[in-house]
Amino acid sequence: MKKGTVALQTDVRTDEDWEEVLERPGLVVVDVYSEWSGPCAAMVSTLRKVKMEQGGEILSFAIARNDDISALERFRGKSEPVWMFIQNGKMVNSMFGAHCPNMQRLLVEEIRRVQQGEPSRWAIPVTQRGPEEEVRWQAKEAIRKAQEDAQLALEEAEKRTKYEAFLAQMTFELCEETAVLLYPWIFLDEEGNQKDKNACPAYTELVNELLKEYYDVAESVSFQLDEETIEKMFVESDVEITEELVEGLTSGKCLIMRLKGKPPHPSWPVPYPNECPEEIGKENCPVRAINDVENYLLEILNNGPQPPPSWSEDQTPPPKPEGGPYVSRHFYLHEPDPEVEEDVEKIYPAVWAPPQARSKVHVFKTIFSGYMDKSHPYFEPVPPLPLCAFKFDASKLQAVSDAFIAHQLAIECFGVFEFDRPPLARRIASTPQNFEAKARHKTGGEVFVVIIRRVNEEAFLAFAGIEPYFVTEDTEEAEKMIEQYFPEGVVDATLEEPVVDGEEEESFEEEEEDVEEGEDEEEQENEGEAFFDDDF
Secondary structure, X not given: OEEOOOXXXXXXXXXXXXXXHHOOOOEEEEEEEOOOOOOOHHHHHHHHHHHHHHHHHHEEEEEEEHHHXXXXXXXXXXXXXXXXXXXOOEEEEEEEOOOHHHHHHHHHHHHHHHHOOOOOOOOEOOOOOOHHHHHHHHHHHHHHHHHHHHHHHHHHHHHHHHHHHHHHHHHHHOOOEEEEEEOHHHHEOOOOOEOOHHHOHHHHHHHHHHOOOXXXXXXXXXXXXXXXXXXXXXXXXXXXXXXXHHHHHHOOOXXXXXXXXXXXXXXXXXXXXXXXXXXXXXXXXXXXXXXXHHHHHHHHHHHOOOOOOOOOOOOOOOOOOOOOOHHHHOEEEEOOOOOOOOOXXXXXXXXXXXXXXXXXXXXXXXXXXXXXXXXOOOOOOOOOOOXXXXXXXXXXXXXXXXXXXXXXXXXXXXXEEOOOOOOOOOEEEOOHHHHHHHOOOOOOOOEEEEEEEOOOHHHHHHHHOOOOOEEEOOHHHXXXXXXXXXXXXXXXXXXXXXXXXXXXHHHHHHHHHHHHHHHHHHHHHHHHHHHHHHHO
16 A cells, blocks of 8 residues: 555555455544545544544554545545545444544544444445435435426426427417318228229218318328327327227328318308407417317318308208218228127227317328428527626716627617616616717716627626626526616606806896896885875
8 A cells, every 4th residue: 555645544546455444453434535625634633633542553544535446436526525434344434524523522432332342333335325425315316306307397398388389370370271181991992992082972072062162172192191190190189099090090091181261151150350359469360260260170070061151141051961960971880800809899980180279280290291391381489698787887987888889789778877776766868878968967876777688798798897886697687677677668857957157147147137126116116105205
């Protein structure tokens, strides 16, 4: 072993050195440290004192650099001193920190125990965590897990927000479109061979009779589905993906049609064009109410035709088809094969349509991806840049003005206030130039409040380098300052024009003339009174 500069402690740096420490007789107290922090020098005098007074030959010390000792790997990177009490190759006690009284107490207790041949309270391999270390690790692990869960929750919330923004945009843009899927069995004959679609009653009735007055078929796709595609297509549909469903949709090619809805008949309870509250604005109001084009199609399929848009109110509604609505007349009954034990009776419908707009978006994304990319491209909104806020006193006017001009594109809000006490303090100006032109007599107590978007570091450093008396890089705090200092509807205050020196002199002369005129009138009145007194 290498001898350290302090003879009291043996320097341990390798796995071989460490094995020798474990084989030592008596009680060995090891200071476990990382190279970047070094061993605990503050405890050396306590160790020496206890060894000289009580420890004798049964007590020895070592300093072990954990960087290259595999058994001590768990302590790497930590700055807090770690003390291991080793006896017979096992750890029998431990201590964390550099508290000399605690160390002295533990040393005395362990020395007395060893001298009296008493067993330790616990003895474990040095690679395991001791009781105190386990408590510490559990606490840190709980914190780590909580932080990890919080981060995952934040990421999940961000994903959900992006997803909801995408759905909101797509349901808005696709408010007049929907889709319908025709099952493969429709296009198969009794032997399972493909038939011409025009020879399939379920198809011809749907396209040529049922949908003709209400929807335009914008696109038709013959598609061989698989389970993965079905799962993508049925997101948000509330349909359970079962083996029976997958079997029914993959027995051949499905026909999936993209439909463009026509204006419904006025008797349809949902207004068309859609009516939105004024606060939403026309640009954010969909032409057709969200989910209406889906509900209209499902009503036709499940309950029969509606009055066509071209029909007047005095015309007779279209007759209900014999045998009931479309879905109740067109279905396929699979009869079980008696020779196949697991084969059971199955009923497959003729069609499936998205139950609402959110489901429709996933159908369009999965089946009509080319159309979506071309006609409804979606660009994820870019999150706003973080905000920073600064406050400057009036002495920084010139420097603030220069930074304002140089980084005007980064300015979110700017205001000059009478003093720093919103909302009592009025906003005098909204630019440094406006303040200089407007405030002819400055008090020196004015405050400049600047809110910027952190478009780059240069803009931030330009204002931070002016020595503001307040600065924050917290976006939420900056947003609160915008509410406090720049509430909606508040405009710059109109300052009273100060009276200049020349105007003051003119005003004083006018006042003197008024006084003299008043004195003359009073003298005349007195003379008149004296005249009347003489007569009487």
